[in-house]
Amino acid sequence: MFDRRLAENFDWGLMGITLLLGSIGLIILYSAVTAGGVSAQQSLYYRQMVWFGAGFFLMTVIFMINYKDLERWAPGIFICCIALLVCVLVFGKVVGGSRRWLVLGPVTIQPSELVKIGTIIMMARFFSRNASRRGFTIRDLIRPAALVLVPFVLIVKQPDLGTALLVVLIAASMTLFVGIERKSLVYIVFAGMGTGLVGWFFLKGYQKQRILTFLNPDRDPLGAGYHIIQSKIAIGSGMLVGKGYLKGTQNTLSFLPEQHTDFILSVLSEEWGFLGSIVVLLLYMFLFIWGLNIAHKSRDSFGTILSVGITAMIFWEAFINIGMVMGLMPVVGVPLPLISYGGSSVVTTLIGIGLLMGVSMRRYIKE
Amino acid sequence: MSTYLNAPDNDWYKERLAGAVFVIMAAFSLLLIRLFYLQIIEGEEYRRLSESNCIRIQSIDPPRGLIFDSRGELIVDNRPSFDVSIIPRDAKPVEETLNRLAGYMGMSQEEMLERLEKQKKSVPYKPVLLKQDVGRDILAAIEVHKFDLPGVVINVKPFRHYINKGSAAHVLGYLGEINLNELKSGKYPGTEGGDFIGKYGIEREFEDMLHGTRGGRQVEVDATGRVIRVLKTVDVKPGTNIYLTLDEELQKVAEKQLVDKVGAVVAMDPTNGNILAMASSPTFDQNDFVTGLSYKKWDELINNPDRPMENKAVQAVYPPASTYKIVTAIAGLEEGVIDETLTFTCNGYHRYGNRVYRCWKNGGHGTVDIYKAISESCDVYFYQVGQKLGVDKIAFYATASGLGSRTGISLDNESSGLVPTSSWKKKKMNKPWHGGETLSVAIGQGYNLATPLQMVTFMAAVANGGTRYKPQLLKQIESADGQIIEKNHAEIVGRLPVSKQYLDMVKKGLWETVQDNHGTAHGIRLKQIDISGKTGTAQVISKRQSDSDIEDGPEHHKPHAWFVAYAPSEAPRIAVSVMVEHGEHGSSTAAPIARDLIKQYLERNPD
Structure with a gap:
C-alpha cells in the first residue's frame, strides 16, 4: 500500500520552484488582463486559478502512481x-480557422498538449x-x-504546425540524449537538409513567403514584425527595475499583442525590469537543472x-x-509554461511536473 | 548495482546529463545576454519610444488592376472614395468632437458612438471608420472645420468602378469583403480583414493578378502625429491590368437586344476561340456590391424568378432542340446511315411503335434530302436518322464534339450540360432506354441539355472546318506600367469527329437555312453578308402537361428560342449563339439578334 x-x-524543492513560478504567473496575469481597464478579460484570471487547482490535483494523482x-x-x-487527436479532427471545435479543441461538457481541452506527455512516456x-x-x-x-x-x-x-514541431523537437532531444551512432547522425543531418532543399522547390510562391516571414518577422514590418518591435519596446523600456506593477504603458495601452498568453513575458519585463526578469529566468533554469538532477538520481533508465x-x-x-x-525566434504560438494564460498548457505542464516528482520520490525505493 | 535495469552504466548517463546541463546553460546565457542588451544597453532608447508611443503603421492599399476590352477601352477602373474616420486617442474630448461632426455628416451621434464601441477592444491609435464614400459637400465641411475636429481623419481609398453600369456584369463579376475562411486559407496572401477580393467572374478568377500587394511604412511620429523617421518601408505593388477578349461595342449590342428578354448571347471568334461578347439577361449593377449590398437588394436579386445573378451563357442549360440536328447529321453521314442522295418523305408525322411523332410542319416537307432537312429543319428526316443510329452512336458524336462536358472557360460554376446514353439512363433512373426516346434525342429534345457557350463553341468549330478551340476571355495581362506579362494563345482541345467532305455538306445545309427562300431563318438574310445558321425551338413542357396546368400562365409554357450562326459563310470571323427563354420561335426571336451582332461586328471589322 502507501509507502x-x-x-x-x-x-x-521541485514543489517550491513550481509554486513560485505559478504565483508569479498569476500576479503578472492579473496585470495583463486588467490592462486598459477592459473588464471582460478579468474572468480569465479566475479561470486560470481554477486551471491551476485542477493541474495540482492531477499532479498529485500522477505522482501517487508508480511510474513503473x-x-x-x-x-x-x-x-x-492518438484517439483524442482523431476525435479533434472529426468533432473538434474550429477556432480561428483551425480545429484544435475538443468540447467535453463544460470544459474544452486541447489534446495536442496531452499528446506531448503521451509521446514522452x-x-x-x-x-x-x-x-x-x-x-x-x-x-x-525507424520505429520511434x-x-x-x-x-x-x-x-x-x-x-497547428507550432505544436507539431514541438513534439518532434522533444522527441529529437530525447533521442539525442540516449545517443545516436555517429555515422547515423551524419546521415540524418544530411538527409534532413536534403529533404528541406528539395521540398523548398515544391512549395508555392506564397508558401515560401510565409516561411521566410516566419523565420524573419522583419520581412513583415506591418504585421508580425510590428508585434515584435512593440514587444521589444515593452521589454527594453523596463530597464533595470521596471515601470512598476500595473504601470507598464505598453501593456495598459494595448500595444502588445496577446499580452496574456504568448507575450506575457513582455508585460513582466516592462513592469519588473531586468531584475524581475532575471529572477524568472533563473527560476526556469533551476527547474530544468532540478529536472536533470532527478534524471540523474533515478534508479532505472526509464x-x-x-x-x-x-x-x-x-x-x-x-x-x-x-x-x-x-x-530572437520566429513568432510561433508557444505559451510560457506556468505563466501564460491557458488551461491546457498549465495542466500539461503540471502533469509533467507530477511525473518528475513521481520519479524523484521513488529514487530510494527498491523493487 | 543490479537495480539499474537496462541502464548501460551510471557514468555514461552522467556524461550525457552533463551535456544536457551545458545546453540549458548555453541557451539561458543567450537569453540573459539578450535581456541585458534590450533592457540595460538599449533601455534608454526603448524607454523613450514607449513614452511617446510613437511607432505607427501607415498602410497603403494596392490599387486593383484595371480591366480593358480587347480594343483597349477601359471598362473597370477605381475611383476614389473618401472615408471619414476618427482616432479616439487624438479626438479628446470624443463626445464633443462627435457632436460637432454629427452636424456636418448627417449621421447621428449615437450611430457613431456605436461604431466606436465596437472597436473599443482594438488599439486606441487606430482609426475607427465612421462613414465611407462621403460626398464632396461633407468633405468640404470637414475640411473647413478641421481645427474643431481633432482626431478626425479623411482617408482616400480606391473603390472599384464598373464604367458601363451592368454591362458584362456576369463576366466581370464583382468584389466582396474577404471572409474569415478565405483569410485563413492562405490563398490570398497579404490580405487582411476588411479587404475586398473578387467573389465572382473575372474579378475572382484573376484575383491574384488583379489584387496587387499592400504596402506601407513603419514610422516614428511625434506628439502631433507628424512623421519624424521612417523605420521600414514596404513598397505597394499595384495589381496587373487585364485585357479581355470582349469587344465592348459588340457587348453593348448584345445587351441592348436582350433588354426585357430573359436569355443569353455569346459571340466567339471561330479562328481562335476568343469570346467577343457574352451577355446574360437580366443583369445587375456590380457597383451596388462595392458599397455593400443592402439585405433587401440582395434578397430581390436572389429571389427574382428570372435569376439575374446567374450567367445564363455558362451556368444555365437548355434542351438544344433543332440546333442539335447538326450533330445528328454529322453522326448519320459519318456512320453511313445517310448520304447526299438519300431522301425521306415527310408527311408531317412519323410512326414509331404505337406512337406518332410529329414534324413541326403540319402538312409535312415532302421529299427531303440532307440539305433540305437541315435548312427546313425537318423532324421526320432526323427521326429516321436517329432511329437508324441508336442513342449511343449519337452520344458518341455529341461527346466528341465537346457537348456534355465543360468547355473550361475561366468563369465560375460552368455547367456541363448532358448527352444522354442508354447506360446513363440505366444508372440515373434504373430504367432501360426506349427506342422512342432516341427519336426525341435526334432532334435535340428529351434529356439533352447544353449551355449557350457550348453551342457557340461547337458552332465555331463547324465554322472553321472542325477545329475545337477552348473559349478564352483573357487576351493579355500587362503590368501597371504597360509591360506585357502574358498573352493568350489559341488552345486547341480537339477536332470535330467529321471528315471535310461531310462537314461541307452540313455547312451547305446551314447556309441554305438563311439563304434559301424556304430556310427557317431566311428572314434575317443580309445583302452584303452571307450568314449560315440553325434555328431551334425548345419545348419547355410536353403538350399534355400544359393542358392540365393552366394556372401558371401561358408565358411560362412558351418554348425557348435558339439560334446558332456564323458569318461570313465562306471564311467565318464570328460565331454566335442566342438563347431567349420563352422566346417562342428561334427564327423570329433569336435569329434577328444574331444577325444584328454579326452585322455590327463585320461592318466594324472589315477584313
Missing part, C-alpha cells in the same frame, strides 16, 4: 492520446529498453520515428529518460517563447 518513505522523500506502471501502460496511454519506454553504449542506428530509429510521425501528422492537419523528456518539453517551450518575445 511511508514516499512522503519522506517528497521533493519539496506508466511504463507498462505506455502503449495504452499513447493510443488514447512512449519514447522513454522504447529508449530505456533498447539503449546501448553504441548509440542508435538509423535502423533502430514512425511513432512520432502519427501525432505529428494529426497535429499538422488541425493545422525514469531517467522520462525525466529528461519532461524537462526537454518545458525547456523548449520556455526557450522558444522567451526567444520569440525578445525578437
Whole structure:
C-alpha cells in the first residue's frame, strides 16, 4: 500500500520552484488582463486559478502512481492520446480557422498538449529498453520515428504546425540524449537538409513567403514584425527595475499583442525590469537543472529518460517563447509554461511536473 | 548495482546529463545576454519610444488592376472614395468632437458612438471608420472645420468602378469583403480583414493578378502625429491590368437586344476561340456590391424568378432542340446511315411503335434530302436518322464534339450540360432506354441539355472546318506600367469527329437555312453578308402537361428560342449563339439578334 518513505522523500524543492513560478504567473496575469481597464478579460484570471487547482490535483494523482506502471501502460496511454487527436479532427471545435479543441461538457481541452506527455512516456519506454553504449542506428530509429510521425501528422492537419514541431523537437532531444551512432547522425543531418532543399522547390510562391516571414518577422514590418518591435519596446523600456506593477504603458495601452498568453513575458519585463526578469529566468533554469538532477538520481533508465523528456518539453517551450518575445525566434504560438494564460498548457505542464516528482520520490525505493 | 535495469552504466548517463546541463546553460546565457542588451544597453532608447508611443503603421492599399476590352477601352477602373474616420486617442474630448461632426455628416451621434464601441477592444491609435464614400459637400465641411475636429481623419481609398453600369456584369463579376475562411486559407496572401477580393467572374478568377500587394511604412511620429523617421518601408505593388477578349461595342449590342428578354448571347471568334461578347439577361449593377449590398437588394436579386445573378451563357442549360440536328447529321453521314442522295418523305408525322411523332410542319416537307432537312429543319428526316443510329452512336458524336462536358472557360460554376446514353439512363433512373426516346434525342429534345457557350463553341468549330478551340476571355495581362506579362494563345482541345467532305455538306445545309427562300431563318438574310445558321425551338413542357396546368400562365409554357450562326459563310470571323427563354420561335426571336451582332461586328471589322 502507501509507502511511508514516499512522503519522506517528497521533493519539496521541485514543489517550491513550481509554486513560485505559478504565483508569479498569476500576479503578472492579473496585470495583463486588467490592462486598459477592459473588464471582460478579468474572468480569465479566475479561470486560470481554477486551471491551476485542477493541474495540482492531477499532479498529485500522477505522482501517487508508480511510474513503473506508466511504463507498462505506455502503449495504452499513447493510443488514447492518438484517439483524442482523431476525435479533434472529426468533432473538434474550429477556432480561428483551425480545429484544435475538443468540447467535453463544460470544459474544452486541447489534446495536442496531452499528446506531448503521451509521446514522452512512449519514447522513454522504447529508449530505456533498447539503449546501448553504441548509440542508435538509423535502423533502430525507424520505429520511434514512425511513432512520432502519427501525432505529428494529426497535429499538422488541425493545422497547428507550432505544436507539431514541438513534439518532434522533444522527441529529437530525447533521442539525442540516449545517443545516436555517429555515422547515423551524419546521415540524418544530411538527409534532413536534403529533404528541406528539395521540398523548398515544391512549395508555392506564397508558401515560401510565409516561411521566410516566419523565420524573419522583419520581412513583415506591418504585421508580425510590428508585434515584435512593440514587444521589444515593452521589454527594453523596463530597464533595470521596471515601470512598476500595473504601470507598464505598453501593456495598459494595448500595444502588445496577446499580452496574456504568448507575450506575457513582455508585460513582466516592462513592469519588473531586468531584475524581475532575471529572477524568472533563473527560476526556469533551476527547474530544468532540478529536472536533470532527478534524471540523474533515478534508479532505472526509464525514469531517467522520462525525466529528461519532461524537462526537454518545458525547456523548449520556455526557450522558444522567451526567444520569440525578445525578437530572437520566429513568432510561433508557444505559451510560457506556468505563466501564460491557458488551461491546457498549465495542466500539461503540471502533469509533467507530477511525473518528475513521481520519479524523484521513488529514487530510494527498491523493487 | 543490479537495480539499474537496462541502464548501460551510471557514468555514461552522467556524461550525457552533463551535456544536457551545458545546453540549458548555453541557451539561458543567450537569453540573459539578450535581456541585458534590450533592457540595460538599449533601455534608454526603448524607454523613450514607449513614452511617446510613437511607432505607427501607415498602410497603403494596392490599387486593383484595371480591366480593358480587347480594343483597349477601359471598362473597370477605381475611383476614389473618401472615408471619414476618427482616432479616439487624438479626438479628446470624443463626445464633443462627435457632436460637432454629427452636424456636418448627417449621421447621428449615437450611430457613431456605436461604431466606436465596437472597436473599443482594438488599439486606441487606430482609426475607427465612421462613414465611407462621403460626398464632396461633407468633405468640404470637414475640411473647413478641421481645427474643431481633432482626431478626425479623411482617408482616400480606391473603390472599384464598373464604367458601363451592368454591362458584362456576369463576366466581370464583382468584389466582396474577404471572409474569415478565405483569410485563413492562405490563398490570398497579404490580405487582411476588411479587404475586398473578387467573389465572382473575372474579378475572382484573376484575383491574384488583379489584387496587387499592400504596402506601407513603419514610422516614428511625434506628439502631433507628424512623421519624424521612417523605420521600414514596404513598397505597394499595384495589381496587373487585364485585357479581355470582349469587344465592348459588340457587348453593348448584345445587351441592348436582350433588354426585357430573359436569355443569353455569346459571340466567339471561330479562328481562335476568343469570346467577343457574352451577355446574360437580366443583369445587375456590380457597383451596388462595392458599397455593400443592402439585405433587401440582395434578397430581390436572389429571389427574382428570372435569376439575374446567374450567367445564363455558362451556368444555365437548355434542351438544344433543332440546333442539335447538326450533330445528328454529322453522326448519320459519318456512320453511313445517310448520304447526299438519300431522301425521306415527310408527311408531317412519323410512326414509331404505337406512337406518332410529329414534324413541326403540319402538312409535312415532302421529299427531303440532307440539305433540305437541315435548312427546313425537318423532324421526320432526323427521326429516321436517329432511329437508324441508336442513342449511343449519337452520344458518341455529341461527346466528341465537346457537348456534355465543360468547355473550361475561366468563369465560375460552368455547367456541363448532358448527352444522354442508354447506360446513363440505366444508372440515373434504373430504367432501360426506349427506342422512342432516341427519336426525341435526334432532334435535340428529351434529356439533352447544353449551355449557350457550348453551342457557340461547337458552332465555331463547324465554322472553321472542325477545329475545337477552348473559349478564352483573357487576351493579355500587362503590368501597371504597360509591360506585357502574358498573352493568350489559341488552345486547341480537339477536332470535330467529321471528315471535310461531310462537314461541307452540313455547312451547305446551314447556309441554305438563311439563304434559301424556304430556310427557317431566311428572314434575317443580309445583302452584303452571307450568314449560315440553325434555328431551334425548345419545348419547355410536353403538350399534355400544359393542358392540365393552366394556372401558371401561358408565358411560362412558351418554348425557348435558339439560334446558332456564323458569318461570313465562306471564311467565318464570328460565331454566335442566342438563347431567349420563352422566346417562342428561334427564327423570329433569336435569329434577328444574331444577325444584328454579326452585322455590327463585320461592318466594324472589315477584313
